[in-house]
Amino acid sequence: MTPSEGARAGTGRELEMLDSLLALGGLVLLRDSVEWEGRSLLKALVKKSALCGEQVHILGCEVSEEEFREGFDSDINNRLVYHDFFRDPLNWSKTEEAFPGGPLGALRAMCKRTDPVPVTIALDSLSWLLLRLPCTTLCQALHAVSHQDSCPGDSSSVGKVSVLGLLHEELHGPGPVGALSSLAQTEVTLGGTTGQASAHILCRRPRQRPTDQTQWFSILPDFSLDLQEGLSVESQPYSDPHIPPVSKNAKARTRKCSLVSGQGRENKSCRGWGWGQGF
Amino acid sequence: MARRPGTGYLGVVVRRGSTRGLDWRLGPAESGLLGHLAYSQRLTVRSRTERNWLGPSPSWAPQADLFSPRSSHSGGKLTLLCDAKTDGSFLVHHFLSFYLKANCKVCFVALIQSFSHYSIVGQKLGVSLTMARERGQLVFLEGLKSAVDVVFQAQKEPHPLQFLREANAGNLKPLFEFVREALKPIDSGEARWTYPVLLVDDLSVLLSLGMGAVAVLDFIHYCRATVCWELKGNMVVLVHDSGDAEDEENDILLNGLSHQSHLILRAEGLATGFCRDVHGQLRILWRRPSQPTVHRDQSFTYQYKIQDKSVSFFAKGMSPAVL
Numbered sequence: 001m002t003p004s005e006g007a008r009a010g011t012g013r014e015l016e017m018l019d020s021l022l023a024l025g026g027l028v029l030l031r032d033s034v035e036w037e038g039r040s041l042l043k044a045l046v047k048k049s050a051l052c053g054e055q056v057h058i059l060g061c062e063v064s065e066e067e068f069r070e071g072f073d074s075d076i077n078n079r080l081v082y083h084d085f086f087r088d089p090l091n092w093s094k095t096e097e098a099f100p101g102g103p104l105g106a107l108r109a110m111c112k113r114t115d116p117v118p119v120t121i122a123l124d125s126l127s128w129l130l131l132r133l134p135c136t137t138l139c140q141a142l143h144a145v146s147h148q149d150s151c152p153g154d155s156s157s158v159g160k161v162s163v164l165g166l167l168h169e170e171l172h173g174p175g176p177v178g179a180l181s182s183l184a185q186t187e188v189t190l191g192g193t194t195g196q197a198s199a200h201i202l203c204r205r206p207r208q209r210p211t212d213q214t215q216w217f218s219i220l221p222d223f224s225l226d227l228q229e230g231l232s233v234e235s236q237p238y239s240d241p242h243i244p245p246v247s248k249n250a251k252a253r254t255r256k257c258s259l260v261s262g263q264g265r266e267n268k269s270c271r272g273w274g275w276g277q278g279f
Numbered sequence: 280m281a282r283r284p285g286t287g288y289l290g291v292v293v294r295r296g297s298t299r300g301l302d303w304r305l306g307p308a309e310s311g312l313l314g315h316l317a318y319s320q321r322l323t324v325r326s327r328t329e330r331n332w333l334g335p336s337p338s339w340a341p342q343a344d345l346f347s348p349r350s351s352h353s354g355g356k357l358t359l360l361c362d363a364k365t366d367g368s369f370l371v372h373h374f375l376s377f378y379l380k381a382n383c384k385v386c387f388v389a390l391i392q393s394f395s396h397y398s399i400v401g402q403k404l405g406v407s408l409t410m411a412r413e414r415g416q417l418v419f420l421e422g423l424k425s426a427v428d429v430v431f432q433a434q435k436e437p438h439p440l441q442f443l444r445e446a447n448a449g450n451l452k453p454l455f456e457f458v459r460e461a462l463k464p465i466d467s468g469e470a471r472w473t474y475p476v477l478l479v480d481d482l483s484v485l486l487s488l489g490m491g492a493v494a495v496l497d498f499i500h501y502c503r504a505t506v507c508w509e510l511k512g513n514m515v516v517l518v519h520d521s522g523d524a525e526d527e528e529n530d531i532l533l534n535g536l537s538h539q540s541h542l543i544l545r546a547e548g549l550a551t552g553f554c555r556d557v558h559g560q561l562r563i564l565w566r567r568p569s570q571p572t573v574h575r576d577q578s579f580t581y582q583y584k585i586q587d588k589s590v591s592f593f594a595k596g597m598s599p600a601v602l
Contacts (some may be wrong), residue, residue, distance in 0.1 A: 034537040035578075037566060062539070064508045067354060087504050090497060092452055131493050131535070170534040 017199075017215055017225060018048040022120070024205060025160045026185035027146045029126075031169050031177075036190040036197055039063070040219040042122060042166050047072060047223045049120035049162065050079040057110065057121045059103055061085045061128040062166075068124065071223055104133055104141060111144045118159040121145065126165035126180070127172065135176045142183055192216075196228065355474070355507035355514065357499075359540040360481075361533065363520040364548030365559040369585055371480045372397070374515045376404035379411050383512075384472035386461040388439075388454070390422035390484040403588045416472060418461035422484070442490060451490065451498035459505050462512065475512035477502055482536075483519040483529060492531040499536060520545075540566055549582075557582050557598045 021028055022045060030045075032038030050056045058080055060068055065082050072080070085103045088095070101108070107129075110121060123129065129138055146163045167180065169189075181187060187202040197219075202212045216228035360370045368391075375397065378385050389397060397419075398408040411417035420439060428434075429443045439457035442448030462475040485495050499516065506512045518533050537543055543564040549557060564578045581592045 034534065034543075034566070035564070037538075064354060064504070066508075086500075086508070089500070090450075092450075092455070092501060125538075127535075127538070131496070131531070168534065168538045171531055171538075 017201075017217070017227060018045060020203065021045060021186055021188065021201065022049060022052075022162055024185040024203060025146070025162045027142055027163045027165060027180075027183050028186045029180055029184040029188065030164065030166045031187065031189045032166065033169055033190065036192055038166050038188075038190050039124065040223065041188065041190065041199070042124060042164055043068070043071065044219055044223045044225055045164055046080070046120065046122050047076050050076050052118075054162075055115075055117050055119040056080050057119065058082045059085060059106060059121065059123050061089055061103055061123075062125045071221060073222075103129055104137070107141050107145060111141075116159045118161070120162045120164065122164045122166075124166050125168065127168040130167075130172060130176055130180075135179055139179050139183060142180070146183070146185075355510070355512045356541040357503060357507060357536075357539055358513065358515045358542045358544065359536050360515060360517040360544050360546075361520050362517070362546040363522055365546050367517060367519075367544075367546035368392075368480070369590060370544055370546065371478065371515075371517055372400045372404060373590075375408075375478055376401055376406045378476045378478070378513075379406045379408075379416065382416075382473050383476045384416060384418075384462060384474070385411070385476045385478060386418045386420075386458055388420045388422070388458070388477070388479045391480050393423055394419055394421050420457065443488065448490065448494075450494050451485070452501075455498055455501045455505075458502055462506060462510060464510070475506055475510045477506045477512070477514045477516075479514075479516040481517035481519060482532060483517075483521075486528050486532060492528040492535070495532055496535045499539070503539065537566075542566065546583075556584055558585050559583060560595070561592070
C-alpha cells in the first residue's frame with residue numbers, strides 16, 4: 001500500500017468510525033471518566049454532523065460557549081446553534097435572559113420540531129442534567145426527542161435525530177446509568193493505556209444482535225480522529241455478561257416459536273441489555 | 280553533567296525556548312514534567328538558584344507561570360486540590376502566598392482554620408495576610424468566626440453562611456454573591472491587581488454542615504462562570520478524599536469537581552505508612568487542555584517532604600533517606 005493509499009484508507013477508517021457512531025441516530029451515549037475525558041470526542045462528532053449538513057444544537061451546561069467552540073473553524077462554528085446554560089443555569093441572577101424551563105425545557109422544545117432536516121443534539125453534559133433532574137423525567141425527555149423521527153402515525157417526515165450525551169461514569173449509580181444505557185442505540189466507553197485512548201463501541205442495530213468493537217484513536221487539534229493501526233478489535237456479537245449463553249438448538253426453537261406466534265415483532269420493541277434483539 | 284543526589288524542585292528551572300534545559304538536580308522522570316510545563320506554558324528563563332516549590336519566585340511574571348490565569352480560551356482555570364490519608368493544606372498555603380505575591384486579588388473562603396493560622400504560615404512563606412487584607416488585596420471569609428456570628432446573632436443582611444441558620448437551605452447563593460462582590464472589578468480608573476483568584480479551604484466542610492453535593496457543585500459552577508469565565512481569574516479548591524466507600528456525597532463532589540478541573544493535585548499518604556523523610560506523594564493530573572493533543576502524558580507522581588519553609592519534591596524512591 002502506497003503512502004497516499006494509506007492516508008486515504010486512514011481517512012476512510014476515521015469517517016467509518018464517526019459514521020458508525022452517528023448512523024443509527026437516536027441516543028449516542030459517550031461514557032467518559034476523569035482520566036479519559038470525552039468532550040473531545042463529543043466535539044469531533046459535532047464537527048462531523050455539521051460537515052454533513054445537519055442542524056446541530058448544543059445544550060451547553062458544563063463549560064462556557066467560548067470553551068466549547070474553541071478549536072472549531074468559523075465554518076463549523078457558524079453551523080452550530082448554541083443554547084447557553086452555563087452562565088446562569090438556575091436563574092440565580094433573576095433576569096429574563098434565562099430560557100424558560102431551563103435545559104429540560106429546551107430539550108423538550110426540540111421534540112416539537114417538524115422540519116425534515118436531520119438534526120444532532122449534543123448534551124454537554126448529560127451528567128449535569130442527571131444530577132439535577134429526576135432520572136425518569138430525563139429519560140422520558142430523551143426518549144421523546146431521540147425517537148421523534150420514528151413516531152407511528154405521524155404524517156410529517158421529521159428528519160433523523162441523533163442525541164449525543166456526555167456521561168461522566170463516576171458520578172452516577174448503576175440504576176441511572178443502566179436506564180440511560182437501555183435508551184441508547186450506541187454506547188461509547190472511553191478508556192485507554194498510557195498516552196493512548198480507546199473507545200469501546202456498542203451498537204444496537206434494529207433487528208440485529210448488538211455488536212461491539214474497540215478502536216484505539218487520538219483526537220487531533222482540529223477535532224478530526226487519528227485511528228491507530230492494528231490495535232482495533234473487529235466488530236463482533238456483543239456478549240452481555242449477565243445473560244447466560246444459549247445453545248444453537250435453543251435459539252432455533254425460540255426463533256421458530258417467534259415466527260409462528262408473531263412474538264418477534266413485540267420483542268423488537270424491547271430495550272436494554274440485548275433482550276429482544278435477535279433472541 | 281553529573282546528577283547530585285538530593286532533593287529536586289518542581290517547576291523551577293527551565294531555559295528559554297527549550298524543554299531540555301532543566302534543574303540539574305532532577306532526573307529524567309522529573310525533567311519530563313518540566314519539559315511539559317515549559318512547552319505548555321512557554322516559560323522563560325529563570326535562575327537555577329531560585330528555590331520555590333510548586334511554582335516560581337515572586338518575581339515571576341504571572342502569565343509565564345504554571346498556574347497562570349491565562350489560558351488559550353481566554354478563561355481562567357480551576358485547580359482541584361485533593362488529599363487522601365494525609366494533610367494537603369500545604370498546597371493551600373502555597374497557592375495563597377503565590378497569588379498574593381503575584382499581585383492578584385484574592386478571595387479566600389477559609390472554613391477550616393482561623394485567620395491567624397494562615398497568617399503565621401504565610402509569614403514563613405514571605406507574605407503578610409494582615410497587610411494584604413488592609414490594602415484590599417485579600418478578602419478573607421473566616422468561616423469559624425462567622426459561623427458563631429450567624430448562629431448566635433441575628434443578621435440584618437444575608438450572610439454568606441446563611442445556610443447555617445436555615446433548616447432547609449437549598450443552595451449556597453449567598454456565599455456565591457459574597458464571592459462575586461469580593462472579586463468584582465472596582466471602577467477606579469486604574470487596575471491595582473492583576474487577576475482575581477478564589478481560594479476555598481475546604482469544600483468537604485460544607486457537606487459536613489448539611490449541604491448536599493449538588494448544592495456545592497452548583498456553588499462552584501456559578502463561581503466558575505463568574506471568576507473563571509467572566510473575570511478571567513483562577514480558582515483553587517480543596518476537597519478531602521475520605522476513602523469511605525459509603526460517603527456517596529463526597530464521592531459525587533470529588534468526581535464532579537474532577538471533571539470540571541483543568542489541573543488536579545492529589546496529595547496521598549504513603550501506602551507503607553508514616554515515614555520521617557517522605558511525607559507523602561503528589562499526583563499531578565492535567566485535564567481538559569484547551570486543545571486536544573495527539574500523545575500527551577497526562578499525569579505525574581512525585582514524593583515530597585515538607586520542611587519548615589518549603590517542600591522538596593523528588594522522584595519515587597529517590598529520597599535522600601534511601602540513596
